Amino acid sequence: QSTIDKIAAGEVVERPSSVVKELVENAIDAGASAITVEIKEGGTTFIRITDNGAGIDKEQVPLAFLRHATSKIRKVEDLSLISSLGFRGEALSSIAAVSRVELITKPHEQLIGVRYQIEGGMEKGMEEIGAPDGTTFLIRDLFYNTPARAKFLKTPTTEAGYISSFIEQLALSHPHISFKYMQNGQTKLHTSGNNNLKEAIYQIYGRDITRELIEIHTKDRDETIRIDGFIGKPVISRGNRNFENYYVNGRYVKSKIVTKAVEDAYHTFMMQHKYPFTCLHIQIKGSDVDVNVHPTKMEVRFSNQELVYRQIYQAILQGLQHKEL
Ligand code: ADP
Ligand code: MG
Numbered sequence: 001q002s003t004i005d006k007i008a009a010g011e012v013v014e015r016p017s018s019v020v021k022e023l024v025e026n027a028i029d030a031g032a033s034a035i036t037v038e039i040k041e042g043g044t045t046f047i048r049i050t051d052n053g054a055g056i057d058k059e060q061v062p063l064a065f066l067r068h069a070t071s072k073i074r075k076v077e078d079l080s081l082i083s084s085l086g087f088r089g090e091a092l093s094s095i096a097a098v099s100r101v102e103l104i105t106k107p108h109e110q111l112i113g114v115r116y117q118i119e120g121g122m123e124k125g126m127e128e129i130g131a132p133d134g135t136t137f138l139i140r141d142l143f144y145n146t147p148a149r150a151k152f153l154k155t156p157t158t159e160a161g162y163i164s165s166f167i168e169q170l171a172l173s174h175p176h177i178s179f180k181y182m183q184n185g186q187t188k189l190h191t192s193g194n195n196n197l198k199e200a201i202y203q204i205y206g207r208d209i210t211r212e213l214i215e216i217h218t219k220d221r222d223e224t225i226r227i228d229g230f231i232g233k234p235v236i237s238r239g240n241r242n243f244e245n246y247y248v249n250g251r252y253v254k255s256k257i258v259t260k261a262v263e264d265a266y267h268t269f270m271m272q273h274k275y276p277f278t279c280l281h282i283q284i285k286g287s288d289v290d291v292n293v294h295p296t297k298m299e300v301r302f303s304n305q306e307l308v309y310r311q312i313y314q315a316i317l318q319g320l321q322h323k324e325l
Helices: 003-012 016-029 058-064 076-081 091-097 156-173 197-205 256-270 305-321
Strands: 034-040 046-051 100-106 113-119 122-129 134-140 178-183 186-190 213-217 225-232 244-248 251-253 278-284
Touching: 003 091, 016 034, 016 046, 016 091, 016 134, 016 156, 034 156, 058 113, 058 122, 091 100, 156 178, 156 186, 156 197, 156 244, 156 251, 186 197, 197 225, 197 278, 213 305, 225 305, 244 256, 256 278, 256 305
Parallel strands: 034 178, 244 278
Antiparallel strands: 034 046, 046 134, 100 113, 100 134, 113 122, 178 186, 213 225, 225 278, 244 251
16 A cells, blocks of 8 residues: 555545545435434444445446546536536545445445455455445544554544534535434434425424524525525524534535625624524525635635625525514
8 A cells, every 4th residue: 555545545534524524425426315324432443324325336346446536527627517525536545545444335226236345455355245225335443554643533522523513514404315323323313304404403403493593595596696594583693603504505614705794684683793593505606606615624715705795695684674583
């Protein structure tokens, strides 16, 4: 196994939550409607991700673990059209370089599946095996061969916390997918996947929050931006921004301009300066936004910031005005 692979791995795989992120995004890209994430000891010894997506063809399995192997870009021009979450072709090779991986996969149209094992970048074998449609990745002993990196891990509780937050954001950003999350054998979250955002909010934040929500919808579907979701009434406002959730084209983001537009409208209307609970989905044409500012950060850039600000501000204000508080 090459040093280059280990170095490359460091950029993609920083901690257990990065493994979960890459594998779940692959599952979403594969069209899964149900995804199960199981972890033990904060994901340091055990991460299992099961999806019911497209599966991987037998011949493609070893190739998927090669660096820069991706089935998601056919031509260079495709780069501008990319809608899938991951497309760098680095995740599987990076994860395999620093852990013990077992993959079981079966495409719907195949009768039999395959099991493939790779440890520290070394293939350990492949065999045919009966399997349900879809893909299961089991990642054991993360960083077993890179002790220096293992030292930077926090406690299992802290690492598990990162994973929980990530899964919660996924459940809110993809309410049409059923997510099940298990920690040390216990189910921590299970969403229905029936595309009901309010239900997903209920499952994550509970009844008290869900009761105090105002629905936000942009009316004019021709606008550059479409906004759908919820903002909390003042009774559930907070002293910090931890309950502000924004998604641009299905991806959880941090955006100063979005945050400011929402807070400005909220503060204008409420005449108070606490922070709202929000769960807002923003849809905008791909060419008007750059969500890949950095692959692992959640930043986003809009080509027309003022327009984005104005439309979000107005949508929030309208939503608040039509509601008894
Ligand atoms: P990328 O996602 O950037 O293409 P990855 O290294 O994450 O690169 O994955 C490599 C390839 O393996 C993907 O392009 C895809 O073809 C395949 N793959 C990975 N995970 C899955 C999955 N859960 N279901 C189906 N195919 C998958
Ligand atoms: Mg990927």
